[in-house]
Amino acid sequence: MQRLYRKRIVLGVGGGIAAYKSAELIRRLRDQGAEVRVVMTQGGREFITPLTLQALSGHPVHLDLLDPAAEAAMGHIELARWADLVLIAPATADLLARLAQGIANDLLTTLVLATDAMVALAPAMNQGMWRDPATQANLDLLAQRGMRVFGPASGAQACGDVGLGRMLEPDNLALLAADCFQRQALDGRHVLITAGPTQENIDPVRYITNHSSGKMGFALAEAAAEAGAKVTLVSGPVHLPTPDRVNRIDVVSARDMLAACEAxxxxxxxxxxxAVADYRPEVVAPHKMKKDPTTGEGLLLQLVRNPDILATLAGRPDRPFSVGFAAETENLLDYASRKLRDKNLDLIVANDVANPTIGFNSEENAITIIDREQRQTSFAQTSKGKIARQLVAFIADRLNQA
Incomplete structure (x- = not known):
């Protein structure tokens, strides 16, 4: 169940009596480390109050399609990008029909159309409604589109009938949600990931560095661990928690990072x-450098080249499948292609750090992957966690073909 740790789950609550189980489901998901945001339909609010689910999830419940408190009043887009999984429980017959037809007449159905996250449905309805050919046809269509179906169970129903149509219990739904994040693509593989900036000392107080936050590299480490890999994360100075099941090695300078990677x-x-510093001061002053009134206003630092970590590791006789990053502010794809060739890489990931919404220190990213044949694959802007999982899946596919 650790697969739910730090996962972002949107729980959609439809208008059925089984909505009372949604409260317990939130607790089960959060117990396993998931972050849960709740979206309720108008019908769902008739069975359980938003205040109850807000108290259990720790976040305001989302109710309206156009939300004045959301970015650009479009909460469905924010939630669509945020989610790793959209779990609709209960999924009523009406909800299944609207989803099958692509109808977007409330926040929940619009969110499902807008998201590229996994979508799972936990049906809950009367046994006759469940058996109806229209419901079965809708469910078949949704399954063909890649949505997962959890249940239903059989048993006594609120109306007095007995049969299929009961929503699965919260414990079962939490287990099935965890199964959406099965680790398998990198089973048995050792993955080495570098992240964050490096720092090159000028004196004991000052240093040269860059704006890298390390968020992308840490997200990749988490995604690789989810995919079953043994992960070694070599990180420059950042303030981020170590992802679960990841062996983290902290370093400072580029030379430190190279030594840790080689080890x-x-x-x-x-x-x-x-984001490794290309240069470092030739001489590091043993004490804090003071202003010298005899030298005027300027200070001259002599810089020397740092070792090229990526080219060094990709050039080893036992070279791994090597993936680099090209963070550029102009001529993005041209510079990335050149770096791919010069450093003997299998893939390079290009991202435009001049764009403040996907650059250093941002929460989101958008990337283009270039391979040795100069084929390009792009992933649209979304959270760095989601980009990381998409990228790891893409790399794992290429690695397993190699």
Missing amino acids: AMPCDLLIAAA
Whole structure:
């Protein structure tokens, strides 16, 4: 169940009597470390109050399609990007019909159309409604589109009937939600990931660095661990928690990072997401440098080249499948393609750090992957966690074909 740790789950609550189980489901998901946001239909509010689910989830419940408190008053887009999984429980016959037809007449149905996250349905309805050919046809269509169906169970129903149509119990739904994040694509692989900036000392007080937050590299480490890999994360100075099941090695300078990476070899896959300083001061002053009135206003630092970590590791006789990052402010794809060739890489991930919404320190990213044949694959802007899972799945597919 640790697969739900730090996962972002949107719980959609439809208008059925089984909505009372949604309260317990929120507790079960949060017990396993998931972050839960709740979206309720108008019918769902008739069976359980938003205040109850707000108290249990720790977040305001989302009710309206156009939300004045949301970014650009479009909460469905924010939630669509935020979610790792959209779980609709209960999913009523009406909800299934609207989803099958692509109708977007409330927040929940609009969110499902807008998201690229996994969508899971927990049907709950009268046994006759469940058996109706229209319901079965709608469910078949939704399953063909990739939505997962959890249940239903059989038993006594609120109306007095007995049969299929009961929503699964919260414990079962939490287990099935965890199964949506099965670890398998990188089973048995050792993945080495670099993240964050490096710092190159000028003196004991000052240093040269960059704006990298490490968020992308840490998200990749978490995604690789979810995919079954043994993950070694070599990180420059950042303030981020270590992802679950990841071996983290903290370093400071580029030379420290190279030494740590070489000590972690061999590995099957290298993902170099760190923003490594190209240069360092030739001489590090032993004490804090003071202003010298005789030298005027300027200070001259002599810089020398740092070792090229990515090229060094990708050039080893036991080289791993090597993936680099190109963070550029102009001519993005041209520079990325050149770096791919020059450093002997299998893939390079290009992202435009001049865009403040996807640059350093941002919560989201948008990337283009380039392979040795110069084929390009792009992932649209979304959270770094989601981009990381998409990227790890793409890399794992290429690695397993190699």
